[in-house]
Amino acid sequence: MTDQLILYTNPQSRGRIARWMLEEVGATYSVEVLDYASTMKGEAYRAINPMGKVPAIVHGGKVVTECAAICAYLAEAFPEAGLAPLPEERADYYRWLFYAAGPVEQATTNNYAKFDSGDQSRMFGYGNFDLVVDVLDGLLSSRPYATGDRFTAADVYLGSQIGWTTMFGMLPKRDSFAAYIERVQSRAAYQRAWAMDDALVAEAQKAAEPA
Numbered sequence: 001m002t003d004q005l006i007l008y009t010n011p012q013s014r015g016r017i018a019r020w021m022l023e024e025v026g027a028t029y030s031v032e033v034l035d036y037a038s039t040m041k042g043e044a045y046r047a048i049n050p051m052g053k054v055p056a057i058v059h060g061g062k063v064v065t066e067c068a069a070i071c072a073y074l075a076e077a078f079p080e081a082g083l084a085p086l087p088e089e090r091a092d093y094y095r096w097l098f099y100a101a102g103p104v105e106q107a108t109t110n111n112y113a114k115f116d117s118g119d120q121s122r123m124f125g126y127g128n129f130d131l132v133v134d135v136l137d138g139l140l141s142s143r144p145y146a147t148g149d150r151f152t153a154a155d156v157y158l159g160s161q162i163g164w165t166t167m168f169g170m171l172p173k174r175d176s177f178a179a180y181i182e183r184v185q186s187r188a189a190y191q192r193a194w195a196m197d198d199a200l201v202a203e204a205q206k207a208a209e210p211a
């Protein structure tokens with residue numbers, strides 16, 4: 001088994017979250033770009049991720065899917081990057097990482113699809129959309145990062161969720177969200193990762209142009 005690290009992605013996807021994290025930890029990795037309609041649903045990739053979704057990483061022969069898990073895994077696999085939680089940060093780190101991957105993801109996508117948990121909110125892990133927005137606003141008004149004063153892998157994921165949903169108009173505007181987005185997106189690793197994916201998008205667009 002080797003330490004080879006492969007990112008399976010599409011530049012127009014949540015694969016950008018995994019790429020950002022890979023750049024944060026300074027990993028050496030290769031990239032396999034998958035096409036939504038063909039290779040992402042093909043047998044070869046479904047053997048890696050039976051969901052037929054991106055991203056996935058394969059590291060030393062082991063598969064990790066789910067962006068939040070990829071962020072947490074890479075933080076531990078590359079401890080020298082200092083993005084795993086310190087003992088005193090663990091409670092906040094796990095709490096808000098899982099909150100972002102569960103309630104935030106569900107609330108924002110359901111609300112976008114015009115689904116309202118309404119009087120069934122007790123049954124839904126996120127309660128209702130407005131509640132999740134207020135809790136997030138409360139969190140990010142109280143501290144610069146998910147665990148306090150220090151950027152961790154939890155911010156790659158939470159920052160991505162807040163960044164994407166803001167970009168697509170899925171989250172109401174709040175000063176705390178805007179300040180957090182600016183803080184996390186100013187990181188060199190974020191800028192590098194986005195430039196690489198933007199270049200892949202431009203390349204694909206050029207290739208699709210009529211000759």
Ligand SMILES: N[C@@H](CCC(=O)N[C@@H](CS)C(=O)NCC(=O)O)C(=O)O
Nearest residue numbers: 013014052053054055065066067068
């Ligand atoms: N929960 C997954 C979500 C992955 C996901 O939904 N990826 C989308 C792209 S952003 C995808 O691959 N969609 C293709 C499809 O479902 O056919 C994660 O966090 O990684």
